[in-house]
Amino acid sequence: MHPPAKRVRLSPEARRAQLIELGVEMLATRTLDELSVELIAQKAGISRGLLFHYFASKREFHVEVARAAAGEMIRRTEPNLAQPPVEALRHALDAFMSYVEENPDNYKSLVRGAASGDAEMRAIFDATRATMAQRIIAVVDQLGFTLSARASLAVHGWVAFVEECVVRWIADNVEPGPGSVGREELLEMLTKSLPAITLAASDGEIGTLVQILTASEELSG
Amino acid sequence: MHPPAKRVRLSPEARRAQLIELGVEMLATRTLDELSVELIAQKAGISRGLLFHYFASKREFHVEVARAAAGEMIRRTEPNLAQPPVEALRHALDAFMSYVEENPDNYKSLVRGAASGDAEMRAIFDATRATMAQRIIAVVDQLGFTLSARASLAVHGWVAFVEECVVRWIADNVEPGPGSVGREELLEMLTKSLPAITLAASDGEIGTLVQILTASEELSG
Numbered sequence: 001m002h003p004p005a006k007r008v009r010l011s012p013e014a015r016r017a018q019l020i021e022l023g024v025e026m027l028a029t030r031t032l033d034e035l036s037v038e039l040i041a042q043k044a045g046i047s048r049g050l051l052f053h054y055f056a057s058k059r060e061f062h063v064e065v066a067r068a069a070a071g072e073m074i075r076r077t078e079p080n081l082a083q084p085p086v087e088a089l090r091h092a093l094d095a096f097m098s099y100v101e102e103n104p105d106n107y108k109s110l111v112r113g114a115a116s117g118d119a120e121m122r123a124i125f126d127a128t129r130a131t132m133a134q135r136i137i138a139v140v141d142q143l144g145f146t147l148s149a150r151a152s153l154a155v156h157g158w159v160a161f162v163e164e165c166v167v168r169w170i171a172d173n174v175e176p177g178p179g180s181v182g183r184e185e186l187l188e189m190l191t192k193s194l195p196a197i198t199l200a201a202s203d204g205e206i207g208t209l210v211q212i213l214t215a216s217e218e219l220s221g
Numbered sequence: 222m223h224p225p226a227k228r229v230r231l232s233p234e235a236r237r238a239q240l241i242e243l244g245v246e247m248l249a250t251r252t253l254d255e256l257s258v259e260l261i262a263q264k265a266g267i268s269r270g271l272l273f274h275y276f277a278s279k280r281e282f283h284v285e286v287a288r289a290a291a292g293e294m295i296r297r298t299e300p301n302l303a304q305p306p307v308e309a310l311r312h313a314l315d316a317f318m319s320y321v322e323e324n325p326d327n328y329k330s331l332v333r334g335a336a337s338g339d340a341e342m343r344a345i346f347d348a349t350r351a352t353m354a355q356r357i358i359a360v361v362d363q364l365g366f367t368l369s370a371r372a373s374l375a376v377h378g379w380v381a382f383v384e385e386c387v388v389r390w391i392a393d394n395v396e397p398g399p400g401s402v403g404r405e406e407l408l409e410m411l412t413k414s415l416p417a418i419t420l421a422a423s424d425g426e427i428g429t430l431v432q433i434l435t436a437s438e439e440l441s442g
Binding site (some may be wrong): 036144149150153155156157158159160161162163165168169172179180181185186189191192195196197199201 | 289316370371374375377378379381383384385389390400402403405407408410413414416417418420421422429
């Protein structure tokens, strides 16, 4: 255990940001519960006591790390609205899968674990999911569909669907076998599932159906 | 606060079962974190100390209450396989919605909150979701579809989709407005969404598509 070569003097804002950033990095391979304040302080080359000069409590520090990690995921999965909608959707899903693959523990602790107990954690989780759903609603809007209240609800549910599929897929693929689902196969399924869910939530008119299937076909072609 | 009229002597097994049952009842309108051991003991007419004669810790008591509540939900939502598959699916979804409507806090704390921290709680949650997915796979099987690994993954994701839609719908309907989604409307959407998701997870062959749409149409007709 060596302290860093030199101890740099930072402004309070910069120090706070540095500590949060270190927390986000360390979160990639451990859950929030496992995130030790001692180790963070050591890596930053400050004392445990000084860390609590910047954060009122371990909980406040954890909340800020969770908020920053959620922000990073939102940035990385931002769809490019200049692309055709189905392409934008596919790329955003690809980025989401990559994010979860790189940060499996972070993701688990933030988006699933943080669902419990702490109201502030819960608010971060809800806001993250809502942002992801709102983006999808914007993309679907581009496809020319008017989303009813029911369809909007379905899009929110679809975000939970995507999360569950990706988390489960990663767990199943720790040891991939001959029957395992491939990454491209999963990406295609997730992309197609949005028009499919939109169909289920619509009144199922033939015109809408054809539009949705056409959008889906582009993916397979 | 009056103690119950008479204090009944029960066998250890019966007392344990009684305490768990009381916990499950009280969980309907409070989360697991809010479930007070003191109140449970008082309602059962025993001392707090005696409760800990039956359970090693508050945590063990909570785990057993969670397990019993999950078991109750699984029993109540069991599909009737003698019905046509789409009807069985609709009835199981209806029972699930009723369960969450009657036990909103219980559901939140068990199926969402319990997702964090405690490994045993997590195992109960995972087993509950897996049971629900396995039942669906059995119903889909009846419809004559062979589910690929990808489609099975999609069914697990669909359970998360249903949970999210129902929980969100209940939260939105605390004060229903003119644009609110009706109960029947939601039930129809959830029922249709399974064939839709199955379609997205299949190779999208026309034959499969027609079968799925036919199954969906039965619902609207």
